[in-house]
Amino acid sequence: MERNNIKTDTLKIDTSKYTVKKTNKVLKVLIFAGLIIWAFINLFPIYWMLTFSFKNNEEIYGGNVAGLPSELRWENYEDALWGKNIGTASKDDTGFQLPKLIRFFINSLIVTVATIAISLVAALMATFAMTRIKWRFSKTMNALFMLGITIPMHASLLPVYRTMSNLGILNTYTSLILPYSAFSLSMAILICTGFMDDIPKELDEAACIDGCNLGGIFFKVIVPLMKPALSTIGIYTFLQCWNELMFANQFMATGDKITLPVGIQQLSAGQSMTQWGPIGAALVIATFPTLLVYIFLSKRIQDSFIAGAVKG
Amino acid sequence: MIRSFPVTPFGGAGKTFSIDWEGIYMKRKSKSHSLAIFLFLLPALILFVGLLIAPIIMSLYYSFFDWNGLKALDPSEDFLGFGNYTILFGERIQFGKALINSLILAALSVFVQLPVSLALALALGKKIKGERVFLSIYFMPVLISTVVIGQLWLKIYNPEYGILNTFLRAIGVLEGDIRWLGEKNLALGAVFAPTLWQYVGYHMLLLYAGVKSVSPELREAAKLDGATDGQVNRFVVIPSIKPIIKVSVIFAVTGSLKSFDLIYVLTNGGPMKATEVPSIIMIRELFLKNKYGVGSAIAVLLILLCFFFAILIGAIFKERDIYGKK
Numbered sequence: 001m002e003r004n005n006i007k008t009d010t011l012k013i014d015t016s017k018y019t020v021k022k023t024n025k026v027l028k029v030l031i032f033a034g035l036i037i038w039a040f041i042n043l044f045p046i047y048w049m050l051t052f053s054f055k056n057n058e059e060i061y062g063g064n065v066a067g068l069p070s071e072l073r074w075e076n077y078e079d080a081l082w083g084k085n086i087g088t089a090s091k092d093d094t095g096f097q098l099p100k101l102i103r104f105f106i107n108s109l110i111v112t113v114a115t116i117a118i119s120l121v122a123a124l125m126a127t128f129a130m131t132r133i134k135w136r137f138s139k140t141m142n143a144l145f146m147l148g149i150t151i152p153m154h155a156s157l158l159p160v161y162r163t164m165s166n167l168g169i170l171n172t173y174t175s176l177i178l179p180y181s182a183f184s185l186s187m188a189i190l191i192c193t194g195f196m197d198d199i200p201k202e203l204d205e206a207a208c209i210d211g212c213n214l215g216g217i218f219f220k221v222i223v224p225l226m227k228p229a230l231s232t233i234g235i236y237t238f239l240q241c242w243n244e245l246m247f248a249n250q251f252m253a254t255g256d257k258i259t260l261p262v263g264i265q266q267l268s269a270g271q272s273m274t275q276w277g278p279i280g281a282a283l284v285i286a287t288f289p290t291l292l293v294y295i296f297l298s299k300r301i302q303d304s305f306i307a308g309a310v311k312g
Numbered sequence: 313m314i315r316s317f318p319v320t321p322f323g324g325a326g327k328t329f330s331i332d333w334e335g336i337y338m339k340r341k342s343k344s345h346s347l348a349i350f351l352f353l354l355p356a357l358i359l360f361v362g363l364l365i366a367p368i369i370m371s372l373y374y375s376f377f378d379w380n381g382l383k384a385l386d387p388s389e390d391f392l393g394f395g396n397y398t399i400l401f402g403e404r405i406q407f408g409k410a411l412i413n414s415l416i417l418a419a420l421s422v423f424v425q426l427p428v429s430l431a432l433a434l435a436l437g438k439k440i441k442g443e444r445v446f447l448s449i450y451f452m453p454v455l456i457s458t459v460v461i462g463q464l465w466l467k468i469y470n471p472e473y474g475i476l477n478t479f480l481r482a483i484g485v486l487e488g489d490i491r492w493l494g495e496k497n498l499a500l501g502a503v504f505a506p507t508l509w510q511y512v513g514y515h516m517l518l519l520y521a522g523v524k525s526v527s528p529e530l531r532e533a534a535k536l537d538g539a540t541d542g543q544v545n546r547f548v549v550i551p552s553i554k555p556i557i558k559v560s561v562i563f564a565v566t567g568s569l570k571s572f573d574l575i576y577v578l579t580n581g582g583p584m585k586a587t588e589v590p591s592i593i594m595i596r597e598l599f600l601k602n603k604y605g606v607g608s609a610i611a612v613l614l615i616l617l618c619f620f621f622a623i624l625i626g627a628i629f630k631e632r633d634i635y636g637k638k
Contacts, residue, residue, distance in 0.1 A: 024541075027541075031435045031440070032440065032441070034431075034435070035432070035435055035436070035440070035446050038428075038432060038450065039446055039449045039450070041509070042449050042450055042452060042453055042509075042513070043449060043452075045453075045461075045464050045465075045468065046452065046456075048464075048467075048468070048475055049464050052467070060473055061472075061473050066475055066478070066479075118355075118359075119359075121355065122355040122356040122359055123356065125352045125353070125354075125355055125356065126352065126353050126355070126356035126357075128352055129348075129349050129352035129353045130353075133345070133348070133349055133352075135345075135346075135349055141353070144360075145356070145360060148360065148364060150562070150566055150618045150619060150622040151364065151368070151615055151618065151619075152566065152569065152570040152591075152614050152615065152618055153570070154570060154572075154591050154594060154611055154614055155367070155368050155371055155611045155612070155614060155615045156363060156364055156367030156368055156371065156611075157594075157598070157611065158367075158370075158371060158374065158598055158604060158607060158608055158611065159366070159367035159368075159370035159371055159374075160363060160367050162381070163367075178359070178363055179363050181359055181363075182359040182360060182362070182363035182364050183363075183364065185356060185359055185360055186360075189356070214345075214348045214352075215348070218352070239454065239455075239514075242455075242457065243457050243458045243459070243573065245458065245459060245572065245573040245576065245577075246572050246573070246576075246591065246595065250595075250599060260457060260459075261457050261458065261459040261573070262459075264457065264459045264460060264463065265459050265462075265463075265577060268463050276467065276473075279463065279467075280467075283460050283463055283464060286457060286460055287456050287457065287460050290455055290456070290457075291452065291455065291456070294448075294451075294452070294455050295448070298444075298447075298448040298451075299444065301451075302447055302448070302451065302517060305451075305517055305518075305521070306517065306520070306521035306524070307521075309517070309518045309521035309522065309556060309559075310521050310522070310525050
């Protein structure tokens, strides 16, 4: 045994030496330069947004378009949150004041989290029924759900809008959560299937012998083992609904429940030409919570995303 | 008591059967089994049928009528047949142009966006310095709200004070202003650039996942046989990540057909319909002009197009696979 290990070790060292010799150094530098240029193209708009959120119009119009701000004008942020121009704070029933922007953010959060929860539960249950229980049409059913990945959400806009309107639930969180869940479902099932296939069927059998019924197998065996799938499904669903504009724009165009994309669009559409600083501040406020979470969890988020790509 | 056994073949309704598993014989009523299957599927089915299948059928139905939604639909009076579809391609709406625009976007994403993503994924896939940092930066635009990105690019494109024109003036290429979003010939490109830019990170990460899943032994073996890096990528890595490339291509094409957010924020189809895409027209017909029939016809065409391209792309990749095996 030991001898074998040593052998493979030396073999590995050999191959790596071989690789180093073969790699063209100039090419390597070129690739690295390319990567850095692309990183710059990705970061520059974000940097620019951050800098002009601290500038006043004179500075922006006066030639200092790309440079660092001469001073940090926090009044832009104050204006974005509390000012009359942009972020008139909305009063709710209790008289508690919350800046509109924060309100939009919370709305988006509520809608997204609820969507993730609903599509996750529905997908887990459906995947269990389709892959762990054998019945005649399980494959057909799965294929049907997979159609949902290609079907554009637009297709159901009008009928869903009319139904919601008839039920009187437009301008509520539910009116967005339901269609978002339905359209996140297919992807969630696809990912769930990948993860569930990794759980050995022998576990089901063992649980069965121990006297579990289907429900028992689902809750005591499958659900605890599906925890890794949770974050993956969460990421994909988040990407699908956090930015969604078309449904949000029609279903929740007014009121204090509008989501972040709609809110940002409404706030900035009116005065995009006049006040850059507060707009920039509003964009930063809308973006940075997500980016901060991402920076701290980037490895986990990427790994979850990657797991979805490999399993899906 | 053992009531069910999930790994056994399951007949039809009303069929009783027995299971032989390590000598244990069980008799089970399959009725309770069917009920369990039904219950587990129920939430997904309600969502899927209620909010996806049924609405699509309704869209298809609406698309055959001249209807503004204000009064109840009268099937005998308002029936138009394929009339809405001919209206679409008429002088007023010029749907064909919008369709061509979205096909241009699809072609650009397949032949520009995806190659860039693939190149990045391949470069990052072989243990380069700062791999994780690059990865994190490239994925960032995907996480930023499309509306924020749209507002940001509005500022970038601003004729007088935007960073793009300022830069061009600084290096002496430009005098005066270019109205990137206002000129008929420039607007389409100006709108597509951020669309393509934003999702490079998405495809890059998908493809990177594939590149990383190629077994290192395979690469080593190819290298021992004298393959250069380029050859390893060309003959080992790319063929083995074909399934993921296929998914990426399907997402890129169907995503382009559906594209809405950025165009809505940047130009809303203007100037002079230069940047119109199907979904922009659909929203306008549905909610500004109350032409429910015409809007539904666009919805139906979008579904058909998405299916058509998904199947076409699937077929292309299948053919290549067989060819590769020869």
